[in-house]
Amino acid sequence: MGIMARKIFGYFLYAICILCSIAIFSALPKLLLEIFKIYTTNFDAYQIGIVIGLSIGLTLISTIIYFIWRFSKKLIKAQL
Numbered sequence: 884m885g886i887m888a889r890k891i892f893g894y895f896l897y898a899i900c901i902l903c904s905i906a907i908f909s910a911l912p913k914l915l916l917e918i919f920k921i922y923t924t925n926f927d928a929y930q931i932g933i934v935i936g937l938s939i940g941l942t943l944i945s946t947i948i949y950f951i952w953r954f955s956k957k958l959i960k961a962q963l
Contacts, residue, residue: 886961893958900952907941907948914941 914937921930 889958889961893955893961896951896955896958900948900955903944903948907945910937910941914938 914934917930917934917937921927921934924930
């Protein structure tokens, strides 16, 4: 793969990371609302499961985005 193709692919990965980051930030209010529901109402196993699932999912997606971001940074700075 040539240098120009790597840079284009790196910028493409940047765009994907930005879109996924926007998705994570849009999911944060739902997570915070569910956490708030747990402390204001009775402890419900369903709500606790939702909070744990959302937390694990957002953490996993954030970690994947971080590594893709680092990889795309390497691709953009690649030189011969």
